[in-house]
Amino acid sequence: MAYILNIETATTNCSVSVSKDGKTISLKEDNDKSYSHAERLHVYIDAVLKEAHINSSDLDAIAVSKGPGSYTGLRIGVSAAKGLCFALNKPLISIPTLDVLAHQVKTDGGVIIAMLDARRMEVYSAIYNSDYTQIRETQAQVLDENAFAEYLEKGKVYFIGNGVEKTKTLINHTNAIFIEGKLPSSNEMSLLAYNKYKKSDTEDVAYFEPYYLKDFVALKSKS
Secondary structure, eight states: OOEEEEEEOSSSEEEEEEEETTEEEEEEEEEOTTOOHHHHHHHHHHHHHHHHTOOGGGOSEEEEEOOSSOHHHHHHHHHHHHHHHHHHTOOEEEEOHHHHHHTTOOOSSSEEEEEEEOSTTEEEEEEEETTOOEEEEEEEEEOOTTTTHHHHTTSOEEEESTTHHHHTTTOOOTTEEEEOSOOOOHHHHHHHHHHHHHTTOOBOTTTOOOOOSSOOOOOOOOO
């Protein structure tokens, strides 16, 4: 029996869950557009542990969504996860954020394109077949009307994530299916983290860093 704490903060969705043998048994999340992860994350961790009726010492591992995504969100989530691993002497498991997002799509055919909004007309995306095997690596790409044409010509393509909003303004194809309003959630991390835990596929806590994909760019305040 394995209890895993899952932390997902790569987007505006601050999401925390506890899983038992790969099944989510408690979940707390809130999509606050103000990125208030620093204030909410540890409150949510306490809440899901209480709901699961376990103590932090009962956890077998800590899992964190590793990116790509928001620079600040990833830093907060990874810092919290590493701190818990050090304090509790537990292993750290990292899950690619786009894998987490792709697992929200249930289909027996076509391909899944998980995408997160980046700057301007850019997205971070990865492509999977219907059994979630990655068939194109994660990339930062600038969108245009020909984006993903090779996949759209072959069959149904399911677009998911907060990159969908800008994508649907450019792509008009009968095979394009846009799944709107979805963000990565720690709920889908449960099984992914458990599968890694069973294989002892863990990270070096001291040296692990988020996968930013691109360098951080500080934006000037509008005020």
